[in-house]
Amino acid sequence: CDSEVTTTNIPFQPQVVGATGLAISGIMDLTKAGFAAAAINNELTSFSAGKVTAEWVTNTMAGGYVNLPTVTDGETLDPANASIAIGESWYDQFDAFFAATNQSGMNNMPGFPPTVTYTQAIQGQQAQVGAVTFAGNASITDLTYAFDSAVMPTGEDVSLSGMVGVMVLSGHCNAFPTATYDQVMADAGAGFANVGTMQRASIWGYTVMASETMPDVNATIANDFAVCFGIGGMFANVFGGGDDDWFTDTSGTAVDASTRLMNYLGVDIDNAVAMNLLFGGQGDATPTGILATNAVGDESATAFGVATFIGMDAATAMSTYNLDTAQYGAIATWVGGWLGSQTALPLVLLGGSGTVTAEEFVNITLGGEDPINGGYLTYSLNMGGAWGVLGASAGAPPVSVAPEVAGNLLYGPLGITTRTGSGLFLYGELFGQTPPIDLATMQPGAPMPWDEAAIGAIYGIDANAAAALRSLLRDAIYDDFVPDFLLGLGSDGPYKTQTVNEWLFGWRDPVSAFVAGDITDPTLGWTKLETNQTYYGSGGVSTGPATTYTICTGHNSDCDKGETLLEDGSNELPWHNTEMMMATFGLIGVETLDETTGGFLTGDGDKVDAGGYAITDVVCSGTSKVKNIPVDDCTASVDPTTRPITAKLIKSFSLVDAMTPALPVYFGTEINMQAEQLSGLIIAGDSTSTFYLDMRGPYDRATAPTMDDLQPVFQIVQSSEIEGDDAEAMESSIVTNQNGLTYWTNFDVPTDYIALLLLLGTVSCLILGVIALGNDEE
Incomplete structure (x- = not known):
């Protein structure tokens, strides 16, 4: 069907949840890159001049000043x-x-x-x-x-x-x-x-x-x-120390890049090569120069060339920047020292004491002032100085968190840059309580309320810092930063318009392709709702191996004829299995395929697998006929208010799968089946399956919805009935054969002909008997 439908973009919000920890980690990496770029700029602007000046003093004193x-x-x-x-x-x-x-x-x-x-x-x-x-x-x-x-x-x-x-x-x-x-x-x-x-x-x-x-x-x-x-x-x-604009000089009077690199690193690089190494791609989306960024004008930088450089292998870098092995080795060691936090900035240069590395800078600025420029970073607990000034935080004191505590908050076992830590945090924000685990041992335990006290206990921070952390992670990053970032990668956002065929059988999501490793690879990023050999519109991209079902034939007394025993070798629903239960701390339980029908009903404990979305009981009440075949009338249903399908749609086997408020899609169905009374074979049926969206606010979805909360967004209607020729054959084979006098009239087996001969013989005998009786009377 090529009719277009606009509804929830299924991958989007789970991607926001899943990307939040990565986003925080990325922000901190950008902070490190920004620190490193600023430090390298200072080195070229001033450190190089300081180094050769100091060398002059040392050398002159060593020579006894005879020059x-x-x-x-x-x-x-x-x-x-x-x-x-x-x-x-x-x-x-x-x-x-x-x-x-x-x-x-x-x-x-x-x-x-x-x-x-x-x-x-x-x-x-x-x-x-x-x-x-x-x-x-x-x-x-x-x-x-x-x-x-x-x-x-x-x-x-x-x-x-x-x-x-x-x-x-x-x-x-x-x-x-x-x-x-x-x-x-x-x-x-x-x-x-x-x-x-x-x-x-x-x-x-x-x-x-x-x-x-x-x-x-x-x-x-x-x-x-x-x-x-x-x-x-x-x-x-x-030596040009303190000349902040040296690289803009066109008169030839400023100390150039080549001289500065020689003075500081002792490496000889042609000035044109040096300028490209330092400033190549300034203002581009992906800057390459070590001091270049993507910022244009007064914009804030969100990409740094220093990260581009260090991300290249040696061969690529030497080719890109026109460097030989010795030059590359010197530059890579220099840059890597800053980004790897092996090189530290002396704070005495700023009127302070001690030193600070890139990693220490991140930890310091998360919970305190910027030791270099003063003030607070935007993505810090003080949120650029807004904490204590704006919104509900008005009047609160500035946040102060020790660097080592901030480091644990970011990178510890439950650090917010990790998948586990960010997932736990967002679970708490969405549900108002922790998952059912003991956070000290990560073993099963009773959930506890999610508030500043709980957050403070987990991360070792005070209530003010905990409140700021909630505002930073939930409001600034989860609600604002990450969605905008995903939109920048080509996502359609919370809602998407596409054809029914695409919704059911395949569409490509660029963010999924990005996560899979290459946003430009046309074979990556595909998803679907229903079964198909290839993704719709993909040009033949396979959906993967076909699902294998094991059905009971009735020859084994341990199962019922037609019962589904296994799906791909397991008797567990693929998204309600043991692996999912373990990954979600028991929030998503195990559901088995036991007693689910594979085309036959026994009338005792039958269940039906509703398209992989739910397993529900079959109830039979009453009888009727389908094309003259006596049948038992049976029904099955799924209450949508009790059936979130978040885990099926995400299926990441992580805590995210249990975060229904992030993807509040529910499934309901009404199924009718007619099974032939003698064999139990289902010969007719219909179903109406509806997907619903919980319309409550994202932070009001912790409890099960009512039908008033659910908005139908998609519906699949299916029906099937035995074909006419098949119905006649079944009526002949089953219905007629159960008639004691006329079972043979369909001649469906050789013995029916014997029955006919016996009948003819009987009739002949009766006729002969009547004739003989008449002759006797005469």
Whole structure:
């Protein structure tokens, strides 16, 4: 039938249930990918510059600073004097820069030289008010502690011979430029603790003391200028550190991708190749560049090229990105370190302490603030900051869950990224209680109410976090994110329009094909409601092996003639079998084919298999005739309010099969049968089978529906009756043969002819007897 019918898209909502755990896992994987991409971007933008700057310090100190003969006269110095010489050189460069850029504002002024250095400016100020005490580059102190040993108050190594130390100092110099004498002295009452210059001098150990208790402020400022100009200038101006827009440069003045990769990884890659490696496919649905995403404009990224890269095998990646073996090995190790959480980001760079990997970032941000950018992620328990502000959560405090607890919540035995954990959670949301299991042992047990207390006990979180988890998983992900994601894969959504033939005998669902492994494979993703050798419209795609039924012939006393004994070797209904019972914790019980008819009725304990949807009792009451054949009239029925067929339609052999509220389809049927009285053979019958949809809200379907709740959505009407020729043969074979006087008149067996001869002989004898009697009377 080519008539179109619009009704529930049967696979859709079960796919939403089944995909929820995968979706959460995918979101967390995207979070890891986003973290990794951001970290890699930071490495190219700043870490590479920090690395080569630190290497300059290390190498120069190791060589005793002999590379500037004008300072050292080519003499190799000890570490202390080498560090002082380096500092003096930096100061002299700053002094010249100060003069060249007229930072004093006195260049070419009457009474002043054409250019005024910083040293001249400070000494001039001192001369106006008293004695000149500032010694210019002679103020530079021993910098070996800054180069080799500096640590933060929290213990992190920030020595300038290390990449992290270079970046911390450079960032601090940029954020808090060197202060003036007056600015420093204004904070004297606070022990100089709030001025960037004095903070750096304390951390990197270049505070110059005028006395035991009072610093030489001008000398300390001079050291700060020298170190910030030398380290910060090398980091930013020489090696391109902190240049967030380096990749947009068209003038050729920015440090390019090839140089940055060489500085950081020591791998030589042509710049055009490097740019494609980093930014290829930016804005495409499937970006390929390690720093590329699918975002366009202000859109949020939902696909990251870093994941595309790591998902390729070596040969594919080398071909795609035009890399040789050595280049690929270096890049793959680098990227894999971030995505595999083997590489960690030092949080001291962000003003914090410790480190964070991609995996730790996911755990931290699920139940707390983003340690890098601040605020809350959208798909976190704080839901981008909406928790406690919007809806029923208004007034609730921010959620705070320890990272290790968040990790268990996500990836533990009942973690919401797992099939078991997400299925359990959604079961609770849909039914208002847990499945009948002991969640500690996963053995059979009494169900308990599903509420914040139960959720808190399962995951070790407080009631506020449990309420937020319910809102995140059910409302944000199950109700919103996953359906939209499936629509993006080509699903028709909750409802589908197609022909009756397609509904019954086959249609292709793109999401099912995606889950099966290849959304483009035309042989994948097919489903049907009724039996057929191939899927309708598939071009010959087989529905699989034919079902094999074992029927009792009546020769075995342990079964009734015509009774269905086995279906594909089992006496259990395929979706109500032992495997299903175990998978659903007993929520779907075992139903057997015992006593089901295979075409005959015995009149005692008969059952009928209603198309595989239900097994129900046969009741016989009354008799009638079908084409002159006496029959017993029998009926069977299935109450739709008691027969959800969710498990048959899904048949995933998981807890999802028992989630009727997710696919609330019910089955009802009315069957009439007429069985020939002597043999029990069913010679006529009809059935009307109806599929119903529970129209209650998705979270109101925990209890059995009433007929008022059910909306008929599909109906199959069938009827069959013995053909005329067959009826005549049966009437002759059975009905006529039961007549004591005329059983032989159908001549269906050789003995009927003997009966005729006997009858003729009898009649002849009677006639002869009558004749003989008449002769006697004469």
